[in-house]
Amino acid sequence: MDNPVIITERLILRKMTPDDTGKLMEIFSDTVAMRYYPSTKNESETMEWVKWTQKNYDEYGVGLWIVEDKVTGEFLGQCGIVPQEVDGVIEMEIGYLFVRRLWGNGYATEAALACKNFGFERLKLNKMVSLPDVNNIPSTKVAERIGMQVIKTINKWGKEVYVYSVSI
Ligand SMILES: CC(C)(COP(=O)(O)OP(=O)(O)OC[C@H]1O[C@@H](n2cnc3c(N)ncnc32)[C@H](O)[C@@H]1OP(=O)(O)O)[C@@H](O)C(=O)NCCC(=O)NCCS
Structure with a gap:
């Protein structure tokens, strides 16, 4: 296992590398998984995503991490902490995208909760x-399950998004 950042009951979250491009494309080429994004991503766009993530690691010490099954090492998705601008301020967002055939197992909630605790x-x-x-x-259900509440809606990425928030 390379660069583990967080370990949970079932999952390992580790840093993303260019070698993950092929695995990430299972999510990025899926029109259903990418329904709420501007479009699917091809290989070169996925490589740009990895570079953007690695830039976040360098600049902020966080970013999206690769989520793997702790026992088998199977690629499950990505989840992490991503700097995002909200009304002119950089906020730390918990983000999650998982392989569609593995939805409904609670992996996103388990990973997102671990990211919240880590943060x-x-x-x-x-x-x-x-x-x-x-x-x-x-x-929205993942956000609610990890204890976040809607504080407002904003226009971001050319669409209406909820701002879910949790504070200590
Ligand atoms: C958002 C996304 C990660 C949610 O995936 P998900 O599988 O629904 O979420 P979880 O992994 O938390 O699984 C929760 C479901 O698993 C069920 N589940 C099964 N076993 C479970 C377990 N051991 N623990 C917890 N939940 C379990 C829950 O009951 C829940 O089902 P429900 O939604 O019918 O109530 C997924 O839809 C996705 O990847 N979408 C594409 C990318 C995207 O849009 N990301 C969000 C950008 S803001």
């Missing part, structure tokens, strides 16, 4: 947010 306990953040499209019910 508060290890990074000493005071507040974390999630920014789901208002129509993305599975995503």
